[in-house]
Amino acid sequence: MYTLSSKLKLFSIVLVVIGVLGLSYGFLSTPGTIEDVKKEMAAHDAHGGHSESKAKADHHGDESHGEETAHGGDAHYEHILHQLQNKPWAALYIAAFFFFMIALGVLAFYAIQFAAQAGWSPVLFRVMEAITAYLVPGGIILFVILALSGFHINHLFVWADPEVVAHDKLIQGKSGWLNGTGFVIRAIIFLSGWLLYRHFAIKYSRKQDEDPTGNRWYKKSFKISAGFLVFFIYTESMASWDWIMSFDPHWFSTLFGWYVFASLFVSGITTIALITIYLKSKGYMEFVNNSHIHDLAKFMFGVSIFWTYLWFSQFMLIWYSNIPEEVTYFITRIEDYKLPFFGMLAMNFIFPLLVLMNSDYKRLNWFVVMAGIVILCGHYIDVFNMVMPATVGTSWFIGISEISAVLLFLGIFLYVVFNALTKAPLLAKGNPYIEESKHFHY
């Protein structure tokens, strides 16, 4: 049995406290009125002119053009005001989604291991189960943020603003799908389906532990895993339209669901590897050998390439055909987010490609940890790139709000996951493949 060290507990609580403080600072320091924005920008301009001062019609463009005639010169400042007010919300949302997607990726990986009857991974099942424990609090937090945004408490989703929709034919046409009520109902369906699978998978896994003679509970796990995977691939796709793609309601992409899936899958696998290596280094998982780490690292490597393949397929098709209504998505990103946009490509593709290619390096814990940290940061930037351009536009910055939001959710994540690890023995001893897995050597 794993016992949560008081050091780790304290560490996660400190992270949460710092995160809450930083985020509150982020929320309090957003400008309240147009006058505040003007003052702030005047100060900026005095310091040698910032790119923010240039009016740039991003995707809120149509909307601000409509306002320009009504409000005259203030439309630009109002636009900036909205962006700045969105900034802490977007930071909160990105971090909430990022950690939720890690847990979700692990859940999908877990289900695949069952459905594929994998013989190498059962020794890691308890780690995976513990990571998916974050789905419950993480899902609730994400749901609350989504519901707030869906009913326009904040301005994260443009389509939730009735005033914008009134002037926007395109969003009107999509309002059958993109409306607050449907958005919340769908979120409930997705989250409850995933949590339901998680609940029963854990329950059966524990029951199988107590009853290792027959494989009754294992067979049930197998069946629900197969069912869940079908449900998951539909709902994950739809969730990615709702929760990410609808930030840009004028834009659409058909492989977006897969793209988000690859991102969450690789982050999930990386997290499994990191936590396993941590637990092994503390002496809790002596049954995990470097072949297991090797396999996880192979998955990290392979899925990183898969992510890149999807990223490039999406980018290259749109870049090549250059259709104006599609290509604006990438134009705003390349013009305003050059470093994060191409930086994540280096972090999520080139780095793992070169570091994890060698078979011997995949067995070295510190190599896997180093690659894992870079991959996780890269996928945070990936989510950042998907959300920020549509919500804060050119006013982006990885500052106090963004970092403290990550720390806040990291604290919750660590606490929940390591607390869940104490709930069951670290070896799922009832699993019929556990002996094979213990002797797994590659």
Place this chain on the structure above:
Amino acid sequence: MASKVIHALYTDDDVLMDAVKQVRGEHYHIEEVYTPFPVHGLDKAMGLAPTRLAITSFMYGCVGLTVAITMMNYIMIEDWPQNIGGKPSFSYLENMPAFVPIMFELTVFFAAHLMVITFYMRSKLWPFKEAENPDVRTTDDHFLMELDASHHDVNTMTSFLSSTGAVEIKVIDKQEDKH
């Protein structure tokens, strides 16, 4: 130079593996082992050096990538930068997404084919090559271990080999090394 070798035949891969370990323990030199199929872990038991084929493949891939880049940079950007459908042909980087499929394919092409050819050359495989198996049964259901017996007492070796489970032991005088 005439050399003496011993051929020990086995009928089971597990027995063979044990025999290889015992022979290595006695410090006899194993010239070669012939098996009808890959025996997992045999290379480790024999103490063979790991293959470097993957490293050559990586380098061939790098060559392929370089070929793709220099070729397309010369053709599309330097030699005749035409405007084809509005694609930006001012610099390689600007038009790179269009070149990536070819860059990828040529990398894989070079890595795969040159590695296979390397494998053929290193293992001396080509059409009309004279087959080297010392006993036809080794392609079907027998395993053969060839030991160098030049500087050892043949009788102790054969009795030792039969104790390791060999079903047939032959002492052979080789006139010259065919390898």
